[in-house]
Amino acid sequence: MLRQVQEGLRRETAKKLRFVPGIIYVDEGAVCGQSPAEREETLLQMEAILRASGFPYHLARLEEVFDLPGSVLQRGPHRPAGPGASYKEAVESFIHQHRQAEGGAPERLAELSTRAMPGAETPGGRGARPLAAARTEQLLQLFGSVKTLTAKEELLQALRTHLILHTARAQGYSKVLMGDSCTRLAVKLLTNLSLGRGASLAMDTGFSDDRHGDVLVVRPMREYSAKEIAFYNRLFGVPTVLTPALDTRAPEKASIHRVIERFLYGLQAEFPSTVSTVYRTGEKLSAAPGDAGPAPGAAEPERCLLCLCTLDTNVEEGSALQAILVSEQLSGERPPAASPAGPGACAGAAEQRGCCTHATAPRADFLPLLCYGCRLTIKDTACLESLPPYVRSEAARRSRRAAMKQQIQEFLLEDDAVTPGES
Amino acid sequence: MPTTCSACGTSPAALRRPRTGHALCRACFLAAFEEETHRAIVAGRLFRPGETVAIGASGGKDSTVLAHLLQLLNQRHGYGLHLVLLSVDEGIAGYRDASLAAVRRHHHRSGLPLHVISYRELYGWSMDRIARHLGPRNNCTFCGVFRRQALDRGALLLGADKIATGHNADDVAETVLMNFLRGDVGRLRRGAGAGTAGGEGAVPRCKPLRHAYEKEIVLYAYFQGLDYFSTECVYAPQAYRGYARTLLKDLEAARPSAVADLGHSGERLSLRSDLRLPARGTCQRCGYVASQPLCKACVLLEGLDRGLPKLGIGKHQRLRDKLRDGQPLTEEERRRLGAPAEADGEVPEQQEPGGESGVQDKERGGRNLRGPRDLDF
Numbered sequence: 112m113l114r115q116v117q118e119g120l121r122r123e124t125a126k127k128l129r130f131v132p133g134i135i136y137v138d139e140g141a142v143c144g145q146s147p148a149e150r151e152e153t154l155l156q157m158e159a160i161l162r163a164s165g166f167p168y169h170l171a172r173l174e175e176v177f178d179l180p181g182s183v184l185q186r187g188p189h190r191p192a193g194p195g196a197s198y199k200e201a202v203e204s205f206i207h208q209h210r211q212a213e214g215g216a217p218e219r220l221a222e223l224s225t226r227a228m229p230g231a232e233t234p235g236g237r238g239a240r241p242l243a244a245a246r247t248e249q250l251l252q253l254f255g256s257v258k259t260l261t262a263k264e265e266l267l268q269a270l271r272t273h274l275i276l277h278t279a280r281a282q283g284y285s286k287v288l289m290g291d292s293c294t295r296l297a298v299k300l301l302t303n304l305s306l307g308r309g310a311s312l313a314m315d316t317g318f319s320d321d322r323h324g325d326v327l328v329v330r331p332m333r334e335y336s337a338k339e340i341a342f343y344n345r346l347f348g349v350p351t352v353l354t355p356a357l358d359t360r361a362p363e364k365a366s367i368h369r370v371i372e373r374f375l376y377g378l379q380a381e382f383p384s385t386v387s388t389v390y391r392t393g394e395k396l397s398a399a400p401g402d403a404g405p406a407p408g409a410a411e412p413e414r415c416l417l418c419l420c421t422l423d424t425n426v427e428e429g430s431a432l433q434a435i436l437v438s439e440q441l442s443g444e445r446p447p448a449a450s451p452a453g454p455g456a457c458a459g460a461a462e463q464r465g466c467c468t469h470a471t472a473p474r475a476d477f478l479p480l481l482c483y484g485c486r487l488t489i490k491d492t493a494c495l496e497s498l499p500p501y502v503r504s505e506a507a508r509r510s511r512r513a514a515m516k517q518q519i520q521e522f523l524l525e526d527d528a529v530t531p532g533e534s
Numbered sequence: 535m536p537t538t539c540s541a542c543g544t545s546p547a548a549l550r551r552p553r554t555g556h557a558l559c560r561a562c563f564l565a566a567f568e569e570e571t572h573r574a575i576v577a578g579r580l581f582r583p584g585e586t587v588a589i590g591a592s593g594g595k596d597s598t599v600l601a602h603l604l605q606l607l608n609q610r611h612g613y614g615l616h617l618v619l620l621s622v623d624e625g626i627a628g629y630r631d632a633s634l635a636a637v638r639r640h641h642h643r644s645g646l647p648l649h650v651i652s653y654r655e656l657y658g659w660s661m662d663r664i665a666r667h668l669g670p671r672n673n674c675t676f677c678g679v680f681r682r683q684a685l686d687r688g689a690l691l692l693g694a695d696k697i698a699t700g701h702n703a704d705d706v707a708e709t710v711l712m713n714f715l716r717g718d719v720g721r722l723r724r725g726a727g728a729g730t731a732g733g734e735g736a737v738p739r740c741k742p743l744r745h746a747y748e749k750e751i752v753l754y755a756y757f758q759g760l761d762y763f764s765t766e767c768v769y770a771p772q773a774y775r776g777y778a779r780t781l782l783k784d785l786e787a788a789r790p791s792a793v794a795d796l797g798h799s800g801e802r803l804s805l806r807s808d809l810r811l812p813a814r815g816t817c818q819r820c821g822y823v824a825s826q827p828l829c830k831a832c833v834l835l836e837g838l839d840r841g842l843p844k845l846g847i848g849k850h851q852r853l854r855d856k857l858r859d860g861q862p863l864t865e866e867e868r869r870r871l872g873a874p875a876e877a878d879g880e881v882p883e884q885q886e887p888g889g890e891s892g893v894q895d896k897e898r899g900g901r902n903l904r905g906p907r908d909l910d911f
Contacts, residue, residue, distance in 0.1 A: 374777075
């Protein structure tokens with residue numbers, strides 16, 4: 112994708128692209144089992160590639176999620192599409208701006224790029240080392256408390272998205288381009304289907320994803336298959352860096368993602384139209400919430416805390432969700448409100464970790480803030496306390512607000528069909 | 535390592551529920567399963583008092599448990615339903631006759647009335663005979679289409695208001711996956727609801743067990759001492775659904791709630807409103823509900839009767855149009871439609887005995903070919 116953007120921006124290209132790109136790379140090595148030395152090695156390789164591109168770049172580490180603000184989880188104000196003038200005028204003004212800023216490009220590059228590591232910017236960076244190590248510890252503890260590989264993958268995706276989103280907002284980018292190929296999106300479609308995320312399929316795999324409001328996530332590579340991209344890279348000498356992923360060397364049926372990937376690749380070998388058929392089916396989905404949408408006249412629909420898609424957990428009569436709740440109730444699960452364990456306790460307490468403080472919202476308040484898919488992820492997370500502060504504080508804030516609303520429900524005039532905490 | 539039942543807290547647990555992972559004793563599991571089915575029926579408003587419900591009974595685990603449960607709950611909660619068992623004989627030797635025996639045993643034990651209709655009577659073709667002409671693949675297409683109509687016609691003749699089938703959560707999940715893999719957007723949209731509405735020769739249907747895990751149905755039958763027939767259909771291994779089934783097993787191994795999660799996803803899918811989806815009309819020949827001028831069963835039958843069994847399989851619109859217009863087909867075209875390789879223009883073998891000889895010559899557009907026949911019970 113980087114190469115394509117570079118091609119598109121060259122002076123000689125007809126229909127030249129008209130935007131200012133930056134690049135972000137998120138280092139997830141700690142979670143994927145890389146040693147600090149290996150991570151440093153990878154970062155150096157990446158930096159070389161990014162610097163060669165000539166665009167401002169940002170290197171981020173996943174550990175930074177512990178320093179994110181709670182506003183990351185809130186939908187930003189929707190930025191109207193430019194001054195409202197015609198496309199041609201917008202292009203003209205862009206070219207004009209660009210010509211003015213043309214001089215001194217290399218220095219500006221160094222200014223704009225950030226290589227983020229806590230405390231690394233300060234010259235006397237020695238004191239930063241323990242802080243960085245502590246963050247890595249926290250990250251490992253968080254992922255350690257997640258019981259299944261499926262949930263780990265989902266959590267990793269959520270955190271990565273938040274980090275990218277925050278960087279984009281902080282640096283003033285209005286769009287994020289993701290490099291998902293057709294093959295990867297087909298896998299994602301089936302995976303999300305199996306994870307109970309049917310309601311948000313269109314946003315997760317569509318061309319544009321506007322769930323964050325001010326920053327638009329775009330997937331320009333969605334029409335290319337993985338094989339085509341591999342050939343392109345080889346033929347045109349595009350440099351790549353290989354890093355281990357979360358499920359590298361994991362057993363076959365360890366996670367839903369792995370199962371689907373293996374299945375789809377296997378089926379594709381026998382029925383060569385499989386991937387493209389799945390992809391095309393995905394194209395036919397719409398991003399509108401459909402039946403699970405809010406009542407007319409309601410304000411902003413409730414959004415999931417972690418993935419920011421519209422909540423799909425309103426219980427409809429005869430639905431699968433209702434059936435699961437009934438089953439859990441009949442099989443002896445105590446209803447969340449009457450939990451005898453008391454507020455603030457988490458499953459981690461059962462394992463003698465004793466890690467929970469009363470600052471964390473109890474699990475019972477947490478779950479209603481999430482969509483069906485994210486609920487499953489959090490259910491697999493033993494210790495809620497190890498979640499990054501921004502998640503916990505935003506969850507607590509929303510819980511308090513929901514409680515407030517509950518108290519004054521009878522006096523509110525606007526018709527709000529979806530309330531957190533309703534089951 | 536004896537665990538205690540998590541529902542009653544007293545008896546030792548006899549099983550672990552696949553659906554939720556809880557350890558339950560026999561009594562609590564049976565009670566929970568029955569209660570869940572009851573709630574699903576009530577919440578989904580599947581029945582109204584006084585209705586006659588035809589239970590699609592194949593002798594297999596799903597329909598056996600369904601019949602047992604409906605009878606039990608009907609009594610316990612006073613649904614006020616009149617229940618009948620409706621069985622379809624597809625004519626698969628070694629498989630269907632054995633499972634029909636199981637249905638008859640259930641009928642004798644339960645006292646529910648039983649009616650059996652066969653493909654041979656209805657269409658003039660048994661599945662074994664179709665398979666001989668068609669080969670190992672694509673049999674399930676014929677069987678599925680014919681069975682659907684057979685159930686409807688049987689139900690109409692019995693005067694039933696609804697058909698209840700034993701589809702379970704695994705079936706629903708497999709269907710969601712399969713429709714995605716095949717790009718069948720029309721079915722994805724229709725699959726979301728609790729059942730079909732009926733009309734134009736089709737009786738409304740419902741799936742009371744659609745939230746029940748297949749494994750739990752087996753557990754229920756086991757602990758309740760129910761007897762059923764459990765061999766896989768001989769033609770099933772070649773079916774495309776097999777891939778979805780294997781995938782579902784793997785998904786369930788990775789995360790047990792995947793079956794229910796797929797059901798939830800299927801319900802919450804929203805399709806673009808600008809899609810061009812097939813409209814619902816009626817078949818010109820037999821009047822059954824269809825999205826094309828001829829219903830699928832009529833097309834399939836036409837192919838079989840003419841010795842071109844693949845007429846309804848795959849995309850042969852141009853060739854079908856040629857036939858409809860009475861134009862002759864070339865040798866190669868006939869081969870593509872599955873004509874036997876020996877000689878050209880061979881008359882299809884004599885129809886099997888049984889049913890009326892000759893055609894009930896109701897107004898079929900002047901052509902001497904059959905759609906599904908009417909029956910007198």
